[in-house]
Amino acid sequence: MTPVIQGERLLERLQTLAQIGRTDSGACCRLALTDEDRAGRDQVVAWMRELGLQVHVDPIGNVFGIRAGRRPELPPVMTGSHIDTVRSGGAYDGNYGVLSGLEVVASLNEAGVETERTLVVAFFTDEEGARFPPDMLGSLVFVGGMHLDDALATRGIDGAILGDELRRIGYAGSSPLPLPAPEAFVELHIEQGPVLDAEGTTIGVVENLQGISWQEITITGQANHAGTTPMSMRHDAGYAAAAIACYLRELALEMGGTQVATVGKTDLSPNLVNVVAGRASLTVDLRNTDESLLQQAEQRLAAYLQQLAEAEGVEIESRRLARFRPVTFSQQVAEKIGQKAEALGYSHRRMTSGAGHDAQMLARICPTAMIFVPSVGGISHNPAEYTEPADLVAGANVLLHTLLDLANHGV
Amino acid sequence: MTPVIQGERLLERLQTLAQIGRTDSGACCRLALTDEDRAGRDQVVAWMRELGLQVHVDPIGNVFGIRAGRRPELPPVMTGSHIDTVRSGGAYDGNYGVLSGLEVVASLNEAGVETERTLVVAFFTDEEGARFPPDMLGSLVFVGGMHLDDALATRGIDGAILGDELRRIGYAGSSPLPLPAPEAFVELHIEQGPVLDAEGTTIGVVENLQGISWQEITITGQANHAGTTPMSMRHDAGYAAAAIACYLRELALEMGGTQVATVGKTDLSPNLVNVVAGRASLTVDLRNTDESLLQQAEQRLAAYLQQLAEAEGVEIESRRLARFRPVTFSQQVAEKIGQKAEALGYSHRRMTSGAGHDAQMLARICPTAMIFVPSVGGISHNPAEYTEPADLVAGANVLLHTLLDLANHGV
Numbered sequence: 153m154t155p156v157i158q159g160e161r162l163l164e165r166l167q168t169l170a171q172i173g174r175t176d177s178g179a180c181c182r183l184a185l186t187d188e189d190r191a192g193r194d195q196v197v198a199w200m201r202e203l204g205l206q207v208h209v210d211p212i213g214n215v216f217g218i219r220a221g222r223r224p225e226l227p228p229v230m231t232g233s234h235i236d237t238v239r240s241g242g243a244y245d246g247n248y249g250v251l252s253g254l255e256v257v258a259s260l261n262e263a264g265v266e267t268e269r270t271l272v273v274a275f276f277t278d279e280e281g282a283r284f285p286p287d288m289l290g291s292l293v294f295v296g297g298m299h300l301d302d303a304l305a306t307r308g309i310d311g312a313i314l315g316d317e318l319r320r321i322g323y324a325g326s327s328p329l330p331l332p333a334p335e336a337f338v339e340l341h342i343e344q345g346p347v348l349d350a351e352g353t354t355i356g357v358v359e360n361l362q363g364i365s366w367q368e369i370t371i372t373g374q375a376n377h378a379g380t381t382p383m384s385m386r387h388d389a390g391y392a393a394a395a396i397a398c399y400l401r402e403l404a405l406e407m408g409g410t411q412v413a414t415v416g417k418t419d420l421s422p423n424l425v426n427v428v429a430g431r432a433s434l435t436v437d438l439r440n441t442d443e444s445l446l447q448q449a450e451q452r453l454a455a456y457l458q459q460l461a462e463a464e465g466v467e468i469e470s471r472r473l474a475r476f477r478p479v480t481f482s483q484q485v486a487e488k489i490g491q492k493a494e495a496l497g498y499s500h501r502r503m504t505s506g507a508g509h510d511a512q513m514l515a516r517i518c519p520t521a522m523i524f525v526p527s528v529g530g531i532s533h534n535p536a537e538y539t540e541p542a543d544l545v546a547g548a549n550v551l552l553h554t555l556l557d558l559a560n561h562g563v
Numbered sequence: 564m565t566p567v568i569q570g571e572r573l574l575e576r577l578q579t580l581a582q583i584g585r586t587d588s589g590a591c592c593r594l595a596l597t598d599e600d601r602a603g604r605d606q607v608v609a610w611m612r613e614l615g616l617q618v619h620v621d622p623i624g625n626v627f628g629i630r631a632g633r634r635p636e637l638p639p640v641m642t643g644s645h646i647d648t649v650r651s652g653g654a655y656d657g658n659y660g661v662l663s664g665l666e667v668v669a670s671l672n673e674a675g676v677e678t679e680r681t682l683v684v685a686f687f688t689d690e691e692g693a694r695f696p697p698d699m700l701g702s703l704v705f706v707g708g709m710h711l712d713d714a715l716a717t718r719g720i721d722g723a724i725l726g727d728e729l730r731r732i733g734y735a736g737s738s739p740l741p742l743p744a745p746e747a748f749v750e751l752h753i754e755q756g757p758v759l760d761a762e763g764t765t766i767g768v769v770e771n772l773q774g775i776s777w778q779e780i781t782i783t784g785q786a787n788h789a790g791t792t793p794m795s796m797r798h799d800a801g802y803a804a805a806a807i808a809c810y811l812r813e814l815a816l817e818m819g820g821t822q823v824a825t826v827g828k829t830d831l832s833p834n835l836v837n838v839v840a841g842r843a844s845l846t847v848d849l850r851n852t853d854e855s856l857l858q859q860a861e862q863r864l865a866a867y868l869q870q871l872a873e874a875e876g877v878e879i880e881s882r883r884l885a886r887f888r889p890v891t892f893s894q895q896v897a898e899k900i901g902q903k904a905e906a907l908g909y910s911h912r913r914m915t916s917g918a919g920h921d922a923q924m925l926a927r928i929c930p931t932a933m934i935f936v937p938s939v940g941g942i943s944h945n946p947a948e949y950t951e952p953a954d955l956v957a958g959a960n961v962l963l964h965t966l967l968d969l970a971n972h973g974v
Contacts, residue, residue, distance in 0.1 A: 366836055377755055379773055381756055382756075416831070416839060423828045425828055506789075506792070
């Protein structure tokens, strides 16, 4: 009997989980390690047990639902994502990947299908980082990229200590950490961007993930009267900030490829209609899938800032806020995802993830790739986040067949 | 005996007046019609009386110190400015012009000089508009540009009613309003801009005053993930705001002349490092001494906004915040000022006022011009506002001889 994803059941689980931590405005608020997160975890763990999965919890609170294979001595095949949300999140981000993993298990159980390798459905602690920075903390600890003690000592934006909160909600587990590396990891996720939706493509085969460079730029000019100061005598920090934003737009277009550049935050001082701004700060978000191109973008910006500072007679300082190298996923795993989408008759395309995901951490220890489904309007981190049910089911089917293949044949 | 400005006495009066309403940070805070403004008024009126001036107060609280001429049937020659300040003002803005007028009277008295025409030293109510908008309210009412009842009904930013406050501090006078137009009006003021200081020029002969066009521009784009949204699919309100600021810089440089353009205020929403701004608002301050050029600048901006909205797929709305036509001062009065500066051996230049002054209201009813002295660093509306004593004395001397000439020979 061939296993089949039951869309109704998947959607029902998504709806049930979305009710937990639901706010008056219809958003999901299950910040990591809050009571709401505990309630969400308890629900998913209950489903895991119903499905006969063995539940392991590691010391950072990552949860693994284990379906033993015929050859338990082989490394397992793992899927998963996260169930914590941002403060005003949607119903799909993270949750969709975890619950699709459960739906894969349910469909295998119903069809009486055993796999060679063990299958693991995981959810990782604090992927969003909205309460405890950095984001993807649980998966980072899982792959050995952050020491457990440091992670447990993390102070949240509300002053709480991560380790205390983990114990409080009963999710400080004892499963060994790190586990032996999986055979492969596949994460199913909504795109959180507009590409698939705009193209009408059902499946994104995610072969890499953008490197991220964040910096904060502070400009010190001279506050002056907007009427009495001739253009030639200005040291206008507000103009310099605008010039940087315009330069970055040109830079991104000229570089092309996956290069994006965003000035999302700008603050002028004194920020008055009739005063030339004496001070400005802005953030720069640069992303590229190619580390050398990302460095090139950073260097070109730095050169421009120097030139601008001289031309305008202003001081410009730059402070690094975050920096992650690009991640290249496994071509073999991506290849399999594409084959399954093709065999199931879904339109598909190779693509890049512009956002961070637990999969980028897992990629450090095992062959990894991701499956994306369309986000309507590209909207995410927002109660309006939405993916068509047919697309949700399509993604889960591709996940099912990819995991089956990996579990029976390896990478 | 030739009348001579006594610098010490002028500086002492400036210092005495600056002590009234002095804040802990060393600023002057005499917002219009507050107790501090009353104390400042009482001091200046006391000095007027000491100098033998007849003091008239009109129903909007403008105060006139009158020194009768030999021929009282002729229209008087008037000088003056204001003594109210912004919340964190300096010692010179306004006060310098009023106290120099008193110093002119003192020097005439000491030299036993009579004039043909009556001389009037005035200070006008609420020039700054920092408590009761609009600015230059007292002089506007004086020239008949605003109805007295409307002015008295003005509600301040603190909720107070102007007329109530005027009565409360005892400056609701009964002098007839409007008075017959003066023969001429001359206002001495600090430049509040950097031009004279940067050039090392002592006297600015102000022949015109910029027209002002303020608008608030609101851009509605689409908030999107900075990583997952390709450049080509963005509707970035933040970029559009920056592009407008850059366009205005180019426009002002290309138009040249007295055209200035400032984006002093910019606010993005949600103003986060990793979110393409969905909304932005910015202010535009355009100034030119030529009304048709100012209109041209407005029209070119409007055309650019339309083009930008189409190119970026954003909505752009513009709301007028303020609009004043340029003012051209009297060439004859300006000519006289230049001649006196020349005769006294001061470097001088023709120039434009970028800020608003009571003189622009008086220019509606009589030949008017202004005298500027340097502001060190162009700094104003700030406790750091400073003019060298030698320049203060130079300006007062030019005022003295200009007024004498006008009082004896007319325009």
